[in-house]
Amino acid sequence: MSRTALRICPLCEATCGLTLTVEGSSVTGARGDREDVFSKGFICPKGASFGAVDGDPDRLRTPLVRRDGELREAGWEEAFDAVAAGIRRVVEQYGPHSVGVVLGNPNVHTVAGALYPPVLLARLGTRSIFTASTVDQMPKHVSSGLLYGDALAIPVPDLDRTDHLLMIGANPLESNGSLCTAPDFPGKLKALKARGGTLTVIDPRRTRTARLADRHIEIRPGTDALLLAAMTYTLFEEGLVDLGELASHVEGVDEVRDAVREFTPEAVALACDVEAPVIRTLARELAAAPTASVYARIGSCTVPFGTLGSWLVDVLNILTGNLDRPGGALFPLAATDRAPRPAGPGRGFQLGRWHSRVSRHPEAKGELPLSALAEEIDTATDEGEPIRALIAVAANPVLSAPDGNRLDKALGSLDFMVSVDPYLNETSRHADVVLPPPPPAQSPHHDFALNALAVRNQVRYSPPAVPLEPGRMAESEILARLVLAATGMHGADPSTVDDLVIGQTLGKAVAEAHSPVHGRDPRELAAQLTGETGPERRLDLMLRLGPYGDGFGADPDGLTLARLLEHPHGIDLGPLRPRLPQGLKTRSGRIELLPRPIADDLPRLAAALRERPDGLLLVGRRHLRSNNSWMHNVPALTGGTNRCTLHIHPEDAERLGVRDGAQVRVKGAGGEVTAPAEVTEGVRRGVVSLPHGWGHDRPGTRLGHAATDPGVNVNQLLDGSLLDPLSGNAVLNGVPVEVTALVTTP
Numbered sequence: 032m033s034r035t036a037l038r039i040c041p042l043c044e045a046t047c048g049l050t051l052t053v054e055g056s057s058v059t060g061a062r063g064d065r066e067d068v069f070s071k072g073f074i075c076p077k078g079a080s081f082g083a084v085d086g087d088p089d090r091l092r093t094p095l096v097r098r099d100g101e102l103r104e105a106g107w108e109e110a111f112d113a114v115a116a117g118i119r120r121v122v123e124q125y126g127p128h129s130v131g132v133v134l135g136n137p138n139v140h141t142v143a144g145a146l147y148p149p150v151l152l153a154r155l156g157t158r159s160i161f162t163a164s165t166v167d168q169m170p171k172h173v174s175s176g177l178l179y180g181d182a183l184a185i186p187v188p189d190l191d192r193t194d195h196l197l198m199i200g201a202n203p204l205e206s207n208g209s210l211c212t213a214p215d216f217p218g219k220l221k222a223l224k225a226r227g228g229t230l231t232v233i234d235p236r237r238t239r240t241a242r243l244a245d246r247h248i249e250i251r252p253g254t255d256a257l258l259l260a261a262m263t264y265t266l267f268e269e270g271l272v273d274l275g276e277l278a279s280h281v282e283g284v285d286e287v288r289d290a291v292r293e294f295t296p297e298a299v300a301l302a303c304d305v306e307a308p309v310i311r312t313l314a315r316e317l318a319a320a321p322t323a324s325v326y327a328r329i330g331s332c333t334v335p336f337g338t339l340g341s342w343l344v345d346v347l348n349i350l351t352g353n354l355d356r357p358g359g360a361l362f363p364l365a366a367t368d369r370a371p372r373p374a375g376p377g378r379g380f381q382l383g384r385w386h387s388r389v390s391r392h393p394e395a396k397g398e399l400p401l402s403a404l405a406e407e408i409d410t411a412t413d414e415g416e417p418i419r420a421l422i423a424v425a426a427n428p429v430l431s432a433p434d435g436n437r438l439d440k441a442l443g444s445l446d447f448m449v450s451v452d453p454y455l456n457e458t459s460r461h462a463d464v465v466l467p468p469p470p471p472a473q474s475p476h477h478d479f480a481l482n483a484l485a486v487r488n489q490v491r492y493s494p495p496a497v498p499l500e501p502g503r504m505a506e507s508e509i510l511a512r513l514v515l516a517a518t519g520m521h522g523a524d525p526s527t528v529d530d531l532v533i534g535q536t537l538g539k540a541v542a543e544a545h546s547p548v549h550g551r552d553p554r555e556l557a558a559q560l561t562g563e564t565g566p567e568r569r570l571d572l573m574l575r576l577g578p579y580g581d582g583f584g585a586d587p588d589g590l591t592l593a594r595l596l597e598h599p600h601g602i603d604l605g606p607l608r609p610r611l612p613q614g615l616k617t618r619s620g621r622i623e624l625l626p627r628p629i630a631d632d633l634p635r636l637a638a639a640l641r642e643r644p645d646g647l648l649l650v651g652r653r654h655l656r657s658n659n660s661w662m663h664n665v666p667a668l669t670g671g672t673n674r675c676t677l678h679i680h681p682e683d684a685e686r687l688g689v690r691d692g693a694q695v696r697v698k699g700a701g702g703e704v705t706a707p708a709e710v711t712e713g714v715r716r717g718v719v720s721l722p723h724g725w726g727h728d729r730p731g732t733r734l735g736h737a738a739t740d741p742g743v744n745v746n747q748l749l750d751g752s753l754l755d756p757l758s759g760n761a762v763l764n765g766v767p768v769e770v771t772a773l774v775t776t777p
């Protein structure tokens with residue numbers, strides 16, 4: 032007998048509500064939930080394959096523990112005993128920094144990934160912290176930290192109301208959007224055009240998104256910061272700067288005008304390969320639109336000027352009065368965010384409070400560059416101990432980070448490694464212990480991170496759609512036990528971790544003058560929390576203390592978990608609203624438009640004015656039916672156009688004697704790979720494109736289907752030395768490569 036169950040989709044940032052068909056404990060179908068307050072029935076091919084993703088027979092069912100050199104199935108007790116012994120030995124002998132932690136992308140898509148890694152890091156006290164952020168959006172965090180004093184204050188484009196969207200290095204028709212949580216992004220772009228708005232796309236590839244645009248600029252990769260600086264210059268030159276209501280909250284406008292003086296459209300045109308009059312038009316259109324929003328993603332972040340580019344995106348929104356106004360770019364306010372404190376000066380944001388041991392990379396947001404993980408393991412220095420033990424949670428850096436072969440080798444040299452991962456894959460095969468979380472249908476869901484980036488304020492919660500199978504452990508319990516095992520509390524009840532966090536959070540809240548629970552007894556408040564599990568009680572706590580919360584009785588109509596559970600399709604909290612100056616945490620209490628580290632980095636951008644790479648530049652791409660490194664094992668999502676081929680423009684192909692479908696060798700600083708060529712006008716001249724997350728041909732993995740068409744690891748072309756210096760973000764796009772035809776045309 033079949034039944035249905037609601038479940039928010041965790042497979043990308045769009046967070047669509049799904050209606051699952053469940054038979055016994057398996058999911059046999061998925062469709063969009065038309066009553067979902069946010070996604071209103073939208074679904075994409077990945078969501079429609081939820082059952083296949085969830086039921087993949089290669090998912091691990093029990094922990095694996097290495098015995099006599101081999102990973103073998105084991106019980107949970109044995110697995111955690113091994114973790115406690117392995118990690119504690121290293122901590123006690125070499126200190127906390129010799130334990131590295133790697134947190135991968137899926138942590139933003141699970142309840143457990145949001146709630147437990149922060150506790151692990153705080154209690155472990157290690158500085159060897161690496162996450163997917165430094166192969167992704169760290170430049171945006173740094174730019175927000177510097178501008179607003181808060182690395183998490185990221186404005187999102189007001190997609191439903193804007194009149195003009197300038198989109199840079201993003202392809203939401205394949206990715207479904209990022210740092211902009213919006214179910215049915217494609218539909219929202221079509222609606223923008225239908226209401227008379229305009230869409231401009233800047234991308235070296237003619238993507239499906241670019242084909243929707245009114246104007247598509249095929250920029251030379253890596254040069255967006257130059258183009259945006261020239262647009263900024265034009266706004267000043269032509270008297271188009273108008274901060275509107277923001278004016279009293281911004282300092283440093285004149286300083287920015289001086290700082291961009293040399294970046295005239297004429298000066299940047301050759302480097303960007305975009306004509307000066309076009310750049311002026313882009314600036315004028317932005318200023319003239321009733322409302323407009325500049326939005327940039329992967330293609331703008333994973334480049335040598337990632338932080339400068341991210342900063343300029345916000346500078347343009349600010350100078351045209353579009354930041355923090357409807358139709359522009361606004362700061363969401365999620366139900367589990369902390370209730371905003373009164374406006375006023377804050378503590379500011381600092382970079383480089385410590386440095387990595389080997390290459391002396393500055394920390395950003397408490398993290399070191401993922402690109403530096405391999406050398407932090409395999410290189411000894413006088414500065415301290417290398418990393419000897421590693422905790423990897425939802426991370427596959429052997430494929431996701433630069434120079435996978437070096438990292439692969441380094442992981443093999445560790446004293447101890449534990450992976451929390453559903454698969455035995457390129458990274459987890461090195462672990463001494465693999466702890467598999469249950470499939471998503473057996474896990475609860477709430478988007479702690481992504482609701483803070485959503486184009487509409489709303490809140491939704493899915494309890495597990497299917498009960499835990501016998502022998503399974505919830506990922507929250509796995510991570511709570513991992514925290515205990517790694518921090519000297521092995522064997523304690525996992526609820527200890529939740530009680531600790533609840534106690535600390537309430538302790539702080541009752542001491543804050545502006546808190547609705549000021550002066551109350553934390554134990555009395557803790558006793559009021561509802562929820563069947565630790566994570567549910569913590570969700571209740573965050574909702575009740577949050578901006579829409581009941582404040583433990585202060586606002587009887589406010590949100591609680593109990594109220595949320597009464598609304599299985601979610602609760603709409605309305606469109607994004609202006610919030611400034613609330614939320615600013617800079618020392619001045621204002622937006623600091625030209626922060627010192629940015630000003631100091633501008634000469635590097637000026638030097639790029641004179642660069643004209645003559646060889647081929649490599650960029651990435653995404654496919655609607657894939658997701659980073661872990662979805663190539665689902666037959667329904669592979670094949671067709673979702674293949675690991677090298678896109679190359681017909682003119683470049685002809686010049687190099689490359690035939691469509693023929694094998695080509697691609698060589699970069701970190702190594703070379705061989706892939707079939709796909710000759711297409713989908714990329715501009717001088718640019719080639721390979722997708723990431725492929726290369727499933729290493730031994731010792733259990734990815735039966737992925738191994739049948741493994742593809743190659745594009746990140747092997749990188750040696751890990753190319754970084755955006757302010758954020759430590761890896762340069763993954765605009766990388767110089769050589770392409771050779773293995774079989775030339777006669």
Ligand SMILES: Nc1nc2c(c(=O)[nH]1)N[C@H]1C(S)=C(S)[C@@H](COP(=O)(O)OP(=O)(O)OC[C@H]3O[C@@H](n4cnc5c(=O)[nH]c(N)nc54)[C@H](O)[C@@H]3O)O[C@H]1N2
Pocket residue numbers: 134135136137141163166167329424425426427428430431432451452453454456468506651652658659660661722723724745746763
């Ligand atoms: N060249 C190039 N490289 C890139 C990129 C690029 O554009 N070009 N993109 C970069 C970006 S933006 C990112 S975010 C990274 C992503 O790279 P990673 O952070 O490595 O993330 P994923 O590949 O999505 O998945 C990592 C692991 O999570 C596991 N996993 C899946 N679901 C769960 C779960 O529910 N719980 C747990 N514990 N584990 C789970 C998967 O099996 C996989 O092993 O790649 C980066 N690498």
Ligand SMILES: Nc1nc2c(c(=O)[nH]1)N[C@H]1C(S)=C(S)[C@@H](COP(=O)(O)OP(=O)(O)OC[C@H]3O[C@@H](n4cnc5c(=O)[nH]c(N)nc54)[C@H](O)[C@@H]3O)O[C@H]1N2
Pocket residue numbers: 043044136167199200201202203205206207208209233234235236238250251252253254255328329330331334650651652653654655656657658659764765
């Ligand atoms: N289907 C699918 N969806 C995904 C993912 C996935 O792997 N597959 N991954 C998820 C993750 S982790 C993330 S972070 C998001 C990313 O979301 P998006 O940023 O939308 O990702 P991409 O589709 O890679 O789009 C980046 C675009 O930047 C372009 N580009 C490359 N270099 C440059 C440059 O120098 N300048 C400019 N202007 N453009 C450039 C590329 O051609 C590409 O079209 O997607 C998420 N959603």
Ligand code: SF4
Pocket residue numbers: 040041042043044045046047073074075076077078079207214215
């Ligand atoms: S767009 Fe993203 S969240 Fe929505 S169904 Fe597809 S994969 Fe799931």
Ligand SMILES: [Mo]
Pocket residue numbers: 136163167
């Ligand atoms: Mo990402």
